[in-house]
Amino acid sequence: MMLANMVTAINNALELLLRENEEVVLLGEDIGKDGGVFRVTEGLFDKFGERRVIDTPLAESGIIGTAIGMALSGLRPIPEIQFAGFMYLGFSQLVNHAARYRSRTRATRTVPMVVRTPVSGGVRSLEHHSESPEALYSHAGGLVVLEPSNPYDAKGLLIKAGRGGDPVLFLEPTRLYRLFKQEIPEEAYEVPIGKANILSEGEDLTIITYGTMIPVVKDVVEKRKLSAEVVDLRTINPLDNETIVESAKKTGRVLVVHEAPRSFGVGAEVAAVIAEEAMFELQAPVIRVGAPSMPYPFPGYEKYYVPNEKKISDAVSRLLSL
Amino acid sequence: MLLGVGVLGSAYKGEIKYLQIIDESGNADDSLFPRDLADPKVIEMYKAMMLARAIDTKILSLQRQGRTATYAPGLGEEAVQIGSAMAMRKEDIFVPAFRQGGVYLVRGLPMEVLLLYWMGYEEGNIIPKEVNGFPMAVPVSTQMPHSAGIAFAQMYKSRDVAVVSYVGDGGTSEGDFYEALNFAGVWKAPLVAIIQNNQWAISVPRSKQSAARTLAQKAIAAGINAVQVDGNDVVAVYSAVRDAIENSKKGPTLIECVTYRIGMHTTSDDPTKYRSDSEVEEWKGKDPILRIKAYLSKRGAWDDTKEKALVEEQAKTVDDMVEKAEAFKPDPKNIFEHVYGSVSETLKKEMNEAEASYFWQGEI
Ligand SMILES: Cc1ncc(C[n+]2csc(CCOP(=O)(O)OP(=O)(O)O)c2C)c(N)n1
Ligand SMILES: [Mg+2]
Numbered sequence: 243m244m245l246a247n248m249v250t251a252i253n254n255a256l257e258l259l260l261r262e263n264e265e266v267v268l269l270g271e272d273i274g275k276d277g278g279v280f281r282v283t284e285g286l287f288d289k290f291g292e293r294r295v296i297d298t299p300l301a302e303s304g305i306i307g308t309a310i311g312m313a314l315s316g317l318r319p320i321p322e323i324q325f326a327g328f329m330y331l332g333f334s335q336l337v338n339h340a341a342r343y344r345s346r347t348r349a350t351r352t353v354p355m356v357v358r359t360p361v362s363g364g365v366r367s368l369e370h371h372s373e374s375p376e377a378l379y380s381h382a383g384g385l386v387v388l389e390p391s392n393p394y395d396a397k398g399l400l401i402k403a404g405r406g407g408d409p410v411l412f413l414e415p416t417r418l419y420r421l422f423k424q425e426i427p428e429e430a431y432e433v434p435i436g437k438a439n440i441l442s443e444g445e446d447l448t449i450i451t452y453g454t455m456i457p458v459v460k461d462v463v464e465k466r467k468l469s470a471e472v473v474d475l476r477t478i479n480p481l482d483n484e485t486i487v488e489s490a491k492k493t494g495r496v497l498v499v500h501e502a503p504r505s506f507g508v509g510a511e512v513a514a515v516i517a518e519e520a521m522f523e524l525q526a527p528v529i530r531v532g533a534p535s536m537p538y539p540f541p542g543y544e545k546y547y548v549p550n551e552k553k554i555s556d557a558v559s560r561l562l563s564l
Numbered sequence: 565m566l567l568g569v570g571v572l573g574s575a576y577k578g579e580i581k582y583l584q585i586i587d588e589s590g591n592a593d594d595s596l597f598p599r600d601l602a603d604p605k606v607i608e609m610y611k612a613m614m615l616a617r618a619i620d621t622k623i624l625s626l627q628r629q630g631r632t633a634t635y636a637p638g639l640g641e642e643a644v645q646i647g648s649a650m651a652m653r654k655e656d657i658f659v660p661a662f663r664q665g666g667v668y669l670v671r672g673l674p675m676e677v678l679l680l681y682w683m684g685y686e687e688g689n690i691i692p693k694e695v696n697g698f699p700m701a702v703p704v705s706t707q708m709p710h711s712a713g714i715a716f717a718q719m720y721k722s723r724d725v726a727v728v729s730y731v732g733d734g735g736t737s738e739g740d741f742y743e744a745l746n747f748a749g750v751w752k753a754p755l756v757a758i759i760q761n762n763q764w765a766i767s768v769p770r771s772k773q774s775a776a777r778t779l780a781q782k783a784i785a786a787g788i789n790a791v792q793v794d795g796n797d798v799v800a801v802y803s804a805v806r807d808a809i810e811n812s813k814k815g816p817t818l819i820e821c822v823t824y825r826i827g828m829h830t831t832s833d834d835p836t837k838y839r840s841d842s843e844v845e846e847w848k849g850k851d852p853i854l855r856i857k858a859y860l861s862k863r864g865a866w867d868d869t870k871e872k873a874l875v876e877e878q879a880k881t882v883d884d885m886v887e888k889a890e891a892f893k894p895d896p897k898n899i900f901e902h903v904y905g906s907v908s909e910t911l912k913k914e915m916n917e918a919e920a921s922y923f924w925q926g927e928i
Pocket of ligand 1: 271300302324328331663702703704705731732733734735736762764765766825829
């Protein structure tokens with residue numbers, strides 16, 4: 243076992259993937275000598291050399307587009323986009339190509355690629371450094387979207403994704419990078435894609451959440467001594483409908499919590515799935531907690547934007563009173 | 565005669581000129597020195613460069629005390645910012661990236677507004693009209709197509725206005741950069757695009773950014789004028805930008821200013837991980853401020869007494885900036901009110917919820 247925070251867990255997963263398969267290459271801005279702006283690729287340049295850990299020119303469409311080309315030619319690229327806000331410059335490559343290659347060639351050509359990028363805010367970053375774009379990419383279809391909330395899942399999901407055959411967006415919440423450490427296996431292991439994780443069992447309500455909101459939700463549950471079933475989605479797309487619906491049927495009250503804006507978000511999808519599959523077993527309507535429906539503000543205002551314990555707790559009270 | 569057989573001719577041959585007017589020891593080439601540039605104006609340039617550096621130094625120390633968010637200093641790159649801004653006419657419009665604090669300064673932005681930006685408030689993006697400039701653009705190079713569009717609009721409205729935009733050496737690798745130059749070239753728009761080539765894009769050196777020998781030559785593909793300038797020579801920058809602005813009625817120019825990022829990329833960066841101290845020391849020897857000071861001193865236009873008075877005066881200006889900026893009180897309503905032309909029902913509801921939860925303190 244090794245004691246790891248999310249940064250070291252991801253670093254370790256990348257190292258194991260590079261070791262086990264010569265076809266794995268890393269590319270991105272500042273990932274080589276500098277070890278990445280969050281130090282996630284630290285040491286890999288020294289261990290594997292510039293042929294496999296590639297510092298690219300500053301161009302996101304170029305990074306994702308060339309990675310697609312590599313993936314189409316038998317390599318397994320793991321590009322890093324420095325911040326999710328800059329992935330928009332490569333949006334066309336992701337949505338027009340990565341998402342569709344398999345289907346439009348009837349699976350004769352595939353794009354086994356994992357695009358890693360830091361997401362979400364709460365760490366006083368400048369403009370465009372705190373995006374939570376998971377719904378945008380999930381909506382496209384054809385892209386697997388993962389968002390771990392702890393070191394164990396981060397390593398296992400990344401290894402699973404790196405060995406798979408689909409284009410994957412691997413979203414890394416910056417706020418959780420160094421928040422806590424966990425004992426995780428030293429060797430390679432996989433966490434299944436498409437399977438949510440029930441963090442705690444409960445009877446009175448279900449809280450479905452992921453990413454940066456996990457620690458905040460946990461605090462609310464602990465402080466209020468709630469009997470809550472807390473579900474960490476881990477995979478945003480494809481959504482684990484089964485776990486969601488089962489828990490909704492069990493508790494009859496569901497809160498969905500994410501940092502991304504509430505409108506048109508993952509919460510809307512979860513609520514819709516529950517409405518379609520478990521409507522008559524609910525005691526109350528599904529309630530969503532998310533950021534206000536606007537772009538992420540400047541850091542001086544983020545405390546008025548990112549959902550906090552109070553906002554979640556108020557929503558819990560409302561849900562339980564209905 | 566068989567088609568396609570023959571001697572290869574030359575389809576195109578390009579050349580990029582290099583401009584330096586004041587050398588590293590402060591000696592000017594009189595044949596190149598702009599005639600409109602008398603000592604008082606050069607002194608003004610020197611003072612602005614000194615103030616830009618004083619502001620950088622101050623904000624860096626504020627950042628270390630947690631009084632600003634991340635900061636991107638322009639240390640060592642003052643000549644590009646000040647020379648180009650001084651070359652603009654009042655009516656010319658500038659479109660910055662994020663390392664052009666000195667440009668804002670020369671154009672008259674109250675410095676506390678700039679500081680508000682780095683303290684993390686959108687109010688730092690409220691640029692008074694008379695400054696004729698736009699807010700910073702963090703997504704690299706995305707401002708470049710805007711600048712071509714802004715230049716088109718000037719042409720469209722028959723205004724004698726040039727648009728001066730800024731991008732880093734790293735920024736020239738983005739598609740937006742090429743697209744902007746290409747559009748401006750096709751439209752013959754009055755654009756002066758300045759590459760502030762400070763040799764580094766965070767940890768990626770200029771040599772890994774492009775196989776091209778100069779970045780200026782990227783203009784050739786767009787069919788527009790280009791020149792490479794010693795970016796630590798404020799007079800050369802001034803001269804090149806002024807000429808390009810004069811020519812802008814005929815079409816765009818790309819100006820590569822060769823300078824050096826003396827400091828860290830931002831306060832989150834540790835440059836010792838990827839570059840050598842000796843490289844930094846070498847460039848410190850080419851300091852743009854020392855160079856113009858040497859020039860002025862040689863002419864008897866500057867001395868230690870003047871220097872001392874300037875430093876004291878600027879320290880006051882900088883303290884004043886901090887005091888004004890830190891007096892700002894953010895109101896959370898500010899983030900809700902301007903998302904759309906009118907506040908949507910959804911946002912109204914969310915604003916009320918925000919009041920309930922975000923001002924809460926203590927236990928749940
Ligand atoms: C589109 C985009 N990608 C990545 C980043 C992260 N980033 C910020 S500045 C920077 C390097 C910019 O280098 P350069 O254009 O040379 O400007 P400099 O910082 O040297 O002034 C990077 C990679 C960004 N802001 N925008
Ligand atoms: Mg640069």
